[in-house]
Amino acid sequence: MRIIQKLKDRKILDLLQESNHFTLKEHGNKITLERAIFLSWWCDKGDCSFCYMSSQKPLIRDPQKARRRVEAILAEAEMVKRMGWNIEFLSGGYGAFSTAEIRKIAQDIYQITEKPVWLNVGITSELDAYGEEIVGVTGAVEVANPQLHDKICPSKPLEDITSMLSKAGEIGFKKAITIILGLGEKPEDLKYLFQMIEDLEIDRVIFYSLNPHPDTPYANTPQPPSLYYAGAVAATRLQFPQLEIIAGTWVDNLANIGPLILAGANGITKFPLFKMFGTRHGKRVEEEVLWAGRELIGTFTDLNCLEGESPKSGLEPFLKRYINSCLNNKTEYKL
Numbered sequence: 001m002r003i004i005q006k007l008k009d010r011k012i013l014d015l016l017q018e019s020n021h022f023t024l025k026e027h028g029n030k031i032t033l034e035r036a037i038f039l040s041w042w043c044d045k046g047d048c049s050f051c052y053m054s055s056q057k058p059l060i061r062d063p064q065k066a067r068r069r070v071e072a073i074l075a076e077a078e079m080v081k082r083m084g085w086n087i088e089f090l091s092g093g094y095g096a097f098s099t100a101e102i103r104k105i106a107q108d109i110y111q112i113t114e115k116p117v118w119l120n121v122g123i124t125s126e127l128d129a130y131g132e133e134i135v136g137v138t139g140a141v142e143v144a145n146p147q148l149h150d151k152i153c154p155s156k157p158l159e160d161i162t163s164m165l166s167k168a169g170e171i172g173f174k175k176a177i178t179i180i181l182g183l184g185e186k187p188e189d190l191k192y193l194f195q196m197i198e199d200l201e202i203d204r205v206i207f208y209s210l211n212p213h214p215d216t217p218y219a220n221t222p223q224p225p226s227l228y229y230a231g232a233v234a235a236t237r238l239q240f241p242q243l244e245i246i247a248g249t250w251v252d253n254l255a256n257i258g259p260l261i262l263a264g265a266n267g268i269t270k271f272p273l274f275k276m277f278g279t280r281h282g283k284r285v286e287e288e289v290l291w292a293g294r295e296l297i298g299t300f301t302d303l304n305c306l307e308g309e310s311p312k313s314g315l316e317p318f319l320k321r322y323i324n325s326c327l328n329n330k331t332e333y334k335l
Contacts, residue, residue, distance in 0.1 A: 001194075003235045007187045012231045019234035019264040022241045031289050032267035033298040034088035034246050035080050036120070037073060039105070042066035043093025045122075045155040048142070050183060053093050055215040067096055070105060075310075075318035077109040082305050083277070084298030088206065088246065088269050089118035089138050089176075099126045106133040112311055118176060118204075123160045127168055136174030136203065139165050143183055144192035152183055165200050174203040176244075181232055182210030182224035190232060194239050204244040207233055207260075208270060211250055223253065230259035237264025251281055257288035274322055278303055278329040303327065 006015055042063040043053040060066050080087055090106060097105070106117050110133040119130070120138035127137060139161040143149040149158050165175045177200075179193060197205065209229050212218045233247055247263075248270030249256040257268055268285070276282045282300030289296040299305055306323045310316045 001191065003238050004188060004190050007190070007228075007231045007235050010227070010231075012227045012234070015231050015234035015238065016259065016262045019237040020262045023237060023264045023266075026241045027266055029294045031261060031265070031292075031294045031296050033083070033085040033271075033285075033296070033300065034267045034269035035076075035085050035271075035273055036088040036091050036269065037076055037080070037109075038068065039073060039090060039092030039102070039121070040067045040096030041093070042096045044095030046093070047155050048153045049217045050142075050152065050180065050210060050213070051216065052213045055213055063095065069318070070108075071314050072318045073105060074108050074112060074312060075315045075322060077112050078311060078315060078319060079273075079306075079322045081113045082308055083273075083300075083302075084305065085273075086267065086298075087113065087115070087117050088267075089120040091120040092122075094122045097121075099124065099129050103130055103133065106130070108312070109133070118174075120176075120178070123156060123164050125164070125167075127164070127171055127173070130173075134173060136176055137165060137168035138176040138178060138204075138206070141177040141196070142180045143185060143189075144179065144196055145185055145189040146192065148184060148189070162196070162200060165202075169201065175200055176204035176206060177202055178206045178208065180208045180210055181229055182221065183218070187228075187232070190235055193236065197236075197240055197243065202243070204246065205236060206246040206248065206269070207236075207265075208248040209250075209253065209256070211270075226253070226256050226259060229256060230263040233260055233265060234263035251276060254281065254284050254288060257285060258292045261289065261292040261294055274325040275329070276300065277326040282329075 041056055042060055046054045048054055102121055109117055116133055116135035118136045118138055119134055143152055146158055168175055209224050212221050245265050246267045246269055247260040247265035250270055278301055285300050286296055306326055310319055
């Protein structure tokens with residue numbers, strides 16, 4: 001395949017030039033800020049070799065104590081709305097919340113944000129339980145190469161993920177998958193990803209780069225090269241011009257943002273929001289978007305957006321905590 005061969009030949013600038021053209025043509029120049037909202041730090045499976053939760057499972061004696069307060073979850077959704085961000089998805093490890101509990105949280109968030117949310121809560125056969133509060137279902141594929149996937153995510157069979165996404169489509173939900181680069185895949189493994197997108201008629205792909213966590217097998221593995229990351233995203237954009245692409249990068253790799261946008265990202269994610277808001281790092285995100293020739297939806301620096309009244313009773317103390325965290329950052333930004 002010509003596109004994959006260009007990535008293998010490291011013709012990254014050619015890929016970026018082509019992908020940027022198609023992105024502007026199909027999607028315009030708007031870039032969104034995306035925030036995954038986590039429900040818990042417990043995962044009953046806990047054996048994905050790259051995952052932070054796998055390192056925490058042996059330390060958690062009572063999974064109930066790893067659940068977040070629902071009020072904190074809803075307050076975070078309210079903060080995301082005030083800042084003009086999107087909720088990337090609701091995420092939580094296996095066995096943390098029941099389907100009924102997740103649906104109630106999603107309904108409350110829908111009421112707050114006036115936007116239905118994406119789910120990323122593991123492989124489930126209970127999608128029929130959800131309604132208008134859900135826009136789509138995300139499958140945590142992580143690695144599309146079947147052999148590598150079985151090794152890295154032994155308790156999340158690809159067959160079960162694809163079956164869930166097929167059912168989601170039948171019900172009428174949109175379909176998304178997550179992919180992590182830097183886990184040992186090769187450029188030619190994009191053929192597995194492309195086939196999955198085509199077969200399942202995927203609407204959205206969320207790319208991340210490996211974030212090595214202590215006490216995991218990847219603790220000392222370097223993150224993937226920035227140009228390889230951008231090249232893989234660009235190749236995917238060229239293969240699927242209308243696909244929605246979200247790309248994540250951590251605070252230590254903010255320089256990835258510009259190339260990822262040129263590669264075809266419609267939104268960017270994976271930021272420690274309340275630690276970065278109002279800081280020089282938040283400003284850097286905005287400038288990366290600006291210098292990529294795009295218009296940012298939402299803000300990482302406007303403190304005025306923090307004002308407002310709680311839309312639901314009981315959230316005020318939690319909102320105040322998040323707001324104070326943002327306000328305490330502003331000294332760093334002024335420096």
